[in-house]
Amino acid sequence: MQLTNRKKEVSFKEQSFAERIYLPAILKGMVITASHLFKKSPTINYPDVKRPIAPVYRGQHVLKRDDAGAERCTSCGMCAVACPAEAITMTSGERKKGEEHLYREEKYAATYEINMLRCIFCGLCEEACPKEAIFLTDRLVDVEFERNDFVYGKDKLVEKMNERIDVTKRQTSAVLEFKKTLGLKHNELFEAQKLNQGKHH
Amino acid sequence: MTAFIIYKAIMCGGVFLLCLAAAAYATLWERKFAAFLQDRKGPSRAGWGGILQPVADGVKMFMKEEIIPNVSNRSLFILGPSLFMITAVITSSVVPWAKPVMIGGQVYDMQITDINIGVIYLLGVASIGVYGIMIGGWSSNNKFALLGAVRASSQMISYEIPMGIALIALIISSGGSLSLKEIVEGQDAGFANIVWQPLGFLIFFICALAETNRAPFDLPECETELVGGYHTEYSSMKLGLYLFAEYINMFISSAVMATLYFGGYNFPFAHELYEKLGLADGSVWISVIGFGALMTKIFGFVCLFMWIRWTLPRFRYDQLMNLGWKSLLPLSLLNLVITVAVEYFRGNIKL
Numbered sequence: 001m002q003l004t005n006r007k008k009e010v011s012f013k014e015q016s017f018a019e020r021i022y023l024p025a026i027l028k029g030m031v032i033t034a035s036h037l038f039k040k041s042p043t044i045n046y047p048d049v050k051r052p053i054a055p056v057y058r059g060q061h062v063l064k065r066d067d068a069g070a071e072r073c074t075s076c077g078m079c080a081v082a083c084p085a086e087a088i089t090m091t092s093g094e095r096k097k098g099e100e101h102l103y104r105e106e107k108y109a110a111t112y113e114i115n116m117l118r119c120i121f122c123g124l125c126e127e128a129c130p131k132e133a134i135f136l137t138d139r140l141v142d143v144e145f146e147r148n149d150f151v152y153g154k155d156k157l158v159e160k161m162n163e164r165i166d167v168t169k170r171q172t173s174a175v176l177e178f179k180k181t182l183g184l185k186h187n188e189l190f191e192a193q194k195l196n197q198g199k200h201h
Numbered sequence: 202m203t204a205f206i207i208y209k210a211i212m213c214g215g216v217f218l219l220c221l222a223a224a225a226y227a228t229l230w231e232r233k234f235a236a237f238l239q240d241r242k243g244p245s246r247a248g249w250g251g252i253l254q255p256v257a258d259g260v261k262m263f264m265k266e267e268i269i270p271n272v273s274n275r276s277l278f279i280l281g282p283s284l285f286m287i288t289a290v291i292t293s294s295v296v297p298w299a300k301p302v303m304i305g306g307q308v309y310d311m312q313i314t315d316i317n318i319g320v321i322y323l324l325g326v327a328s329i330g331v332y333g334i335m336i337g338g339w340s341s342n343n344k345f346a347l348l349g350a351v352r353a354s355s356q357m358i359s360y361e362i363p364m365g366i367a368l369i370a371l372i373i374s375s376g377g378s379l380s381l382k383e384i385v386e387g388q389d390a391g392f393a394n395i396v397w398q399p400l401g402f403l404i405f406f407i408c409a410l411a412e413t414n415r416a417p418f419d420l421p422e423c424e425t426e427l428v429g430g431y432h433t434e435y436s437s438m439k440l441g442l443y444l445f446a447e448y449i450n451m452f453i454s455s456a457v458m459a460t461l462y463f464g465g466y467n468f469p470f471a472h473e474l475y476e477k478l479g480l481a482d483g484s485v486w487i488s489v490i491g492f493g494a495l496m497t498k499i500f501g502f503v504c505l506f507m508w509i510r511w512t513l514p515r516f517r518y519d520q521l522m523n524l525g526w527k528s529l530l531p532l533s534l535l536n537l538v539i540t541v542a543v544e545y546f547r548g549n550i551k552l
Contacts, residue, residue, distance in 0.1 A: 021528050026513060033238045033512040043242045 055169050058121045058136040061114055062165045063158040066104055071158060072133035075109035079125035079134055087118035088125060104131075112157060116141045116150040126170065135167040204307075212313050216293050224448035225255035227503055231448075234507045262441035270342060270434050277340035282435065282442040285333025289446040292326045292453045295319040297382045299466050299492040303483025311488055312382060319381040320368055323457060324361065327412055330450070331357040334414075334421060337443070338431035349430030352518070353421035356411055359525035360418075364408035366533040367401040370540040371461060373550070374398055381457075385465035390472075393464035400536045402462045404529055409458060411525070413450040416510035420521060455502035456495070463498050466491030 018024050044051055064072050075092040093110030095103045102108075125134050144150055159165045229244065229251065236243030244251040269278055299311035316322055331354050338350025372379060374397045375387050388394060395402050411418040422430030429435075432443045459465060471491070480487050516524070544550045 020523075021532075022524070026509075029512045030508060033508065036238050036240055039240050041236075041240050041242050043240075045242070045245070 281337025
């Protein structure tokens with residue numbers, strides 16, 4: 001049975017003179033390598049030039065602040081429960097008087113850590129979050145020398161006031177619509193929050 | 202007398218710096234060229250587009266820890282790379298770089314020294330060069346280094362013979378002078394020697410590859426079999442000297458090939474060009490243009506060396522010896538016989 005048409009007879013005959021001085025074969029090889037001089041290099045000059053990424057790319061997380069600058073996270077722990085890699089840990093704190101401009105609600109995350117070595121960037125934390133507090137962004141996680149440095153605390157996760165991060169790309173209408181689906185626990189809270197806001201004004 | 206000493210000192214310093222600069226940038230160009238042949242970009246970080254890469258490499262080499270094995274013979278261990286570097290550099294002294302310049306009625310040769318046995322001097326220095334490798338490999342007191350050194354010396358001996366015979370044929374056909382200056386001037390009018398000695402050039406080129414330990418003849422440093430070959434035990438700038446001297450060797454052997462076979466600083470229609478530009482004999486500009494022509498030829502040869510290196514795999518040891526003794530030696534003898542016969546019938550040689 002013939003499997004391929006690339007069968008080649010191997011013989012042990014004496015090499016001819018042309019084969020023995022190698023030159024014809026060498027010239028053939030050199031033409032092949034020279035042809036590569038004129039081919040375009042597929043290399044991307046990484047730090048200078050970045051590969052285009054998808055609009056819904058899931059990179060390093062951000063903990064959002066609201067428009068007034070208060071942290072949105074209430075340390076409910078939904079993200080930690082949803083996380084399949086168990087990368088998220090947090091401890092809660094109670095808001096003191098005079099800290100209203102820092103934290104949006106009475107309970108807040110005193111510490112909030114994501115282990116970037118465990119994280120699989122699936123985005124389930126973002127889906128689970130009832131407060132629109134955690135989002136995955138298009139930033140890449142930095143390279144570090146120590147394993148401990150990959151455990152990102154609030155210092156790295158909470159967005160800076162002077163460099164706000166745009167997450168509207170992640171808040172597609174489909175996502176917003178999903179978050180409004182009735183019957184999901186967090187959406188009840190979402191609705192209640194909207195009612196509360198209505199009362200304030 | 203003072204003027205003579207100053208002129209010679211400038212020539213020596215200039216040629217020395219030229220060799221070092223050319224070799225330094227040959228290392229960069231080697232990496233760039235390899236990258237182009239492999240659809241990559243090559244070093245591009247140090248300086249503008251990688252132009253300072255040789256400086257970075259040099260600084261790295263000097264900063265590295267230097268290890269001299271305590272089982273090695275310390276003085277010979279240091280002598281090895283020094284000798285290799287010295288022999289690499291002093292071959293440049295007989296190469297005529299450009300046409301003589303006339304300044305103030307005085308003629309200055311653009312050559313460190315025009316000895317009348319220039320070709321023999323080149324062969325002699327090239328064979329001293331192998332002592333650098335041999336001494337380095339032997340004094341390391343390491344099996345791999347010794348194997349590398351043994352390979353280097355047997356390879357050099359094997360390939361010097363066809364090289365020498367190819368040179369004899371060249372000298373017969375170019376008029377019998379051993380001075381490189383006269384060989385170049387013989388190619389000033391008429392054709393370059395490559396036209397009369399194509400087979401001789403091919404043999405000389407293959408032997409030059411072997412003498413400079415370039416791929417596919419880099420068996421002495423063969424990293425897949427011998428760790429690093431003769432420089433296994435070397436570190437820091439001593440290793441740097443070995444690697445650097447290889448590039449100087451490549452540069453000088455390219456210069457020698459350009460001089461012997463491709464007319465050196467002459468190029469086709471040179472006299473017509475000089476006449477058109479209105480340049481008199483001995484003008485500085487003629488020298489500059491001639492030097493440019495020589496450097497272009499050298500660059501071409503250096504590229505050819507690299508092109509071959511990044512195309513061919515290394516020879517097996519028995520293939521190397523078969524090629525040297527069973528193919529190149531008979532071919533070079535054949536070339537010699539044909540040359541002598543042709544010159545006899547042209548009436549240039551009398552029995």
